[in-house]
Amino acid sequence: MRVLIAEDEPVSRHMLEAFLTKWGYEVVVAGDGREAWQVLQQDDAPKLAILDWMMPGMEGVQVCQRLRERADHPYVYVLMLTSRDRKQDLVEGIEAGADDYLIKPFDAHELMAHLHAGKRILDVQQELISARDALRVQATHDPLTGLWNHAAIFDILRRELERAQRQRTSLGVVMADLDHFKQINDTYGHPAGDAVLREATRRLQSAVRTYDSIGRYGGEEFLVVVPGADEASALQQAERLRASISKAPIEVDQSSAIPLTISLGVTAPAEPEASNLESLLRAADLALYDAEGVADGPAVTARPTA
CATH class of the missing domain: 3.30.70.270 (Reverse transcriptase/Diguanylate cyclase domain)
Incomplete structure (x- = not known):
């Protein structure tokens, strides 16, 4: 599974990349919010994104808002990283469209658990999409020949x-x-x-x-x-x-x-x-x-x- 890491702080970025690579993820790295947004606009964009809240040029919460404004693109699961632990800040992140968040500092076990949760949700979503597509085919196609009914x-x-x-x-x-x-x-x-x-x-x-x-x-x-x-x-x-x-x-x-x-x-x-x-x-x-x-x-x- 491909995962985007958008983190402007080099040490944190390399640490995240090392963890995810070790766990078998294919990692795409961005050093700031604008670069992350460019990656997420590609046809083969990762379906899971780890976004740091505070980044130069474009904050992670702004990237998330832009993602949610796109109605015609595949859903991207967003895990927001933040040093903010005020309830209002966390509410702001969720309202911007983040699916989950991690408060810095965190350890590898926390990160792994949150990634597994995101992957489960994406897997369920894909199953629902496949089931919906199958129903559409059943509704419009002849079961014997496969032609339009x-x-x-x-x-x-x-x-x-x-x-x-x-x-x-x-x-x-x-x-x-x-x-x-x-x-x-x-x-x-x-x-x-x-x-x-x-x-x-x-x-x-x-x-x-x-x-x-x-x-x-x-x-x-x-x-x-x-x-x-x-x-x-x-x-x-x-x-x-x-x-x-x-x-x-x-x-x-x-x-x-x-x-x-x-x-x-x-x-x-x-x-x-x-x-x-x-x-x-x-x-x-x-x-x-x-x-x-x-x-x-x-x-x-x-x-x-x-």
Whole structure:
């Protein structure tokens, strides 16, 4: 774990550095408050900082105040060192945003105990952040395929349509449906169907651009949002998706390889500012219906947005 030591007094600074290095910490040293602030603004800034209260240029309490004014940066746990032992001074330090404090002089055991407490709090905080991020993923992603779920891809489409309307740029929408998927489930079983969906997802993801968005719209249906694409570009994207699916059978076990195709419907409004979500999705869905009705499919068809 990386720890910042900000202490202007050389003997104290070297003593702290020696203790922390001995205990296995990676130490970053600053000789005054301004240098400490520069370190804490870096992308890989230490998550734990030991700040002396009294330093030239910028006091430790001022560094702490600046840290707490930043809402968009990772939290830094601050252990304040001070010779002040008046209750009012300690209250001032805590109100400035310090998490803990040590009154000089202190011994190594005190310092170690306070560092361990800070590390425990940072570890718990990281666990909470990880749990929050996991919940966000669960709320927005399909558990089987890992794609955006229905609600999330719908929200992405809404935002992209609003952006296209503001900037007067084009927007393509592709609705896709794996052909004969019910037959695959009936013939090979649902575990095989799940394996087909996962492999189909992998192939589709390999065929989209980094700034396109793809979601599982429902069952074996997928929705692809293609920013900046007119109808011709969206059709080209849909053809790439079709080719990625049908390039080779999908092996579900050592004895079964399932040929797979996909039908796709495309729409791209000529005037996005005159369109809405319902008309976009209706046009893409009707185009998909046309594609599924082609006798010698699979097919890619387009419909204008009403």
